[in-house]
Amino acid sequence: MRAPLAWGPGGLPVPYAAAWSAEKRALPVARALTVRPGGAGLAYRDERPGDRDRHGVLWARMAEAPGEGRPDFRALHSVRQREAMLRRLCQVCGGPAERTSRGWLFLMQRPEGEPEGMLTTKPPVCRPCAGLAARHCPRLTDPVAVHCRKPRVWGVFGGFLAPAPGGRFASSEDGHIPYGDPAAPWFLASQLVIELTRCTRAATLA
Numbered sequence: 267m268r269a270p271l272a273w274g275p276g277g278l279p280v281p282y283a284a285a286w287s288a289e290k291r292a293l294p295v296a297r298a299l300t301v302r303p304g305g306a307g308l309a310y311r312d313e314r315p316g317d318r319d320r321h322g323v324l325w326a327r328m329a330e331a332p333g334e335g336r337p338d339f340r341a342l343h344s345v346r347q348r349e350a351m352l353r354r355l356c357q358v359c360g361g362p363a364e365r366t367s368r369g370w371l372f373l374m375q376r377p378e379g380e381p382e383g384m385l386t387t388k389p390p391v392c393r394p395c396a397g398l399a400a401r402h403c404p405r406l407t408d409p410v411a412v413h414c415r416k417p418r419v420w421g422v423f424g425g426f427l428a429p430a431p432g433g434r435f436a437s438s439e440d441g442h443i444p445y446g447d448p449a450a451p452w453f454l455a456s457q458l459v460i461e462l463t464r465c466t467r468a469a470t471l472a
């Protein structure tokens with residue numbers, strides 16, 4: 267476990283994957299985006315390597331300035347969220363997530379049914395941070411820990427953008443789409459979604 271960034275007089279630990287206000291300043295998306303030649307989907311006017319993932323999905327750009335401004339405990343930073351998912355990093359401290367013979371450790375609000383097959387945008391945690399998050403995270407009123415042997419990359423979270431008059435784009439409500447969705451060329455991703463498979467409940471959070 268690494269020491270997470272702290273914030274405020276109480277030194278509240280701020281998750282590694284949380285977005286800070288300096289990172290959330292809205293970039294002018296509409297002016298940055300255009301339609302690909304032939305009308306085949308969205309593109310950045312000055313598209314760079316890294317703007318798309320390996321599935322060809324376009325990602326929202328976000329400034330990177332962890333520790334600047336105020337943390338938003340409800341928002342995840344797109345780059346750190348994706349990195350933590352793909353590299354199995356703890357979403358709280360950014361160190362390696364806990365892994366045992368039963369898989370990687372995930373912390374979640376108690377699901378209505380079994381966690382098997384659940385889709386999530388929340389990266390795994392290490393064991394010390396699971397306890398920390400269970401105590402401090404306001405969203406986790408009834409936390410459970412789950413081991414997952416096979417966290418499977420499923421798709422992306424974000425929104426659709428459709429060309430509108432005046433060179434603008436009309437956006438949909440945010441939601442999930444699976445990789446391979448035929449409408450993906452019109453989707454701007456902000457988080458990676460994984461499917462939790464081969465899950466078992468972890469005994470304790472301590």
Ligand SMILES: [Zn+2]
Nearest residue numbers: 356359392395
């Ligand atoms: Zn940790």
